[in-house]
Amino acid sequence: NAGVTQTPKFRVLKTGQSMTLLCAQDMNHEYMYWYRQDPGMGLRLIHYSVGEGTTAKGEVPDGYNVSRLKKQNFLLGLESAAPSQTSVYFCASSYIQGKGGTDTQYFGPGTRLTVL
Amino acid sequence: AQTVTQSQPEMSVQEAETVTLSCTYDTSENNYYLFWYKQPPSRQMILVIRQEAYKQQNATENRFSVNFQKAAKSFSLKISDSQLGDTAMYFCAFMKWGRNYGGSQGNLIFGKGTKLSVKP
Numbered sequence: 255n256a257g258v259t260q261t262p263k264f265r266v267l268k269t270g271q272s273m274t275l276l277c278a279q280d281m282n283h284e285y286m287y288w289y290r291q292d293p294g295m296g297l298r299l300i301h302y303s304v305g306e307g308t309t310a311k312g313e314v315p316d317g318y319n320v321s322r323l324k325k326q327n328f329l330l331g332l333e334s335a336a337p338s339q340t341s342v343y344f345c346a347s348s349y350i351q352g353k354g355g356t357d358t359q360y361f362g363p364g365t366r367l368t369v370l
Numbered sequence: 371a372q373t374v375t376q377s378q379p380e381m382s383v384q385e386a387e388t389v390t391l392s393c394t395y396d397t398s399e400n401n402y403y404l405f406w407y408k409q410p411p412s413r414q415m416i417l418v419i420r421q422e423a424y425k426q427q428n429a430t431e432n433r434f435s436v437n438f439q440k441a442a443k444s445f446s447l448k449i450s451d452s453q454l455g456d457t458a459m460y461f462c463a464f465m466k467w468g469r470n471y472g473g474s475q476g477n478l479i480f481g482k483g484t485k486l487s488v489k490p
Contacts, residue, residue, distance in 0.1 A: 287477070287478075289478075294482060295482055296374070296461050296463070296480025296481050296482050296483055297415075297461070297478070297480045298480070299477050299478070302477060312477060313477075342413065344415060346415075346478075357403065357465075358405070358417055358420060359478060360417075361407075361414065361415035361416075363412075363413065363414050364413045364414070364415075366413075
């Protein structure tokens with residue numbers, strides 16, 4: 255049971271390049287989330303998904319897209335990276351509230367992205 | 371909109387002593403959860419403790435306990451017998467609760483964190 259894993263752990267991009275971050279969970283969780291963490295800030299929600307095939311915007315969605323084609327995977331895409339997207343990205347997953355589990359969000363180890 | 375405030379950017383404590391981290395939040399919701407997460411230098415976000423707002427009893431997990439004051443919207447974390455391994459950033463977080471899950475109820479709202487250093 256690996257929990258929540260993220261690929262890659264580190265990445266450096268040039269402005270305008272694109273990339274996809276992969277999040278995978280093996281806990282059969284319905285909900286998945288993408289957060290970003292900037293220096294001196296707590297985590298802020300980018301996008302989330304309440305089930306396979308569904309996605310929704312969080313607090314800071316601009317410049318990102320997501321897809322949830324399989325229940326266990328949640329992809330975060332940057333189509334044209336900008337220096338303002340330099341951050342640490344965390345993925346998390348959880349059960350449906352009130353339907354098993356504790357609703358607690360379990361986090362991956364993070365991806366450090368630098369955009370030059 | 372909900373907000374979470376951690377007023378102590380940094381704190382330090384001697385090993386084996388007790389320290390309390392503060393957190394206040396603002397919400398008009400009646401049902402919600404509160405969490406403390408720990409982020410050591412490894413960057414991993416680790417759940418320390420959680421509290422359901424409808425429960426009057428304060429949550430405890432071994433050396434960690436909370437003082438939940440719903441009316442005051444306060445949720446402090448007490449760490450007893452501090453250990454060197456407790457050195458980390460600590461984040462307080464809020465989550466709404468709702469039966470018609472499918473909207474934003476499950477989204478965590480984080481404070482900016484408190485950097486705790488445990489000194490030998």
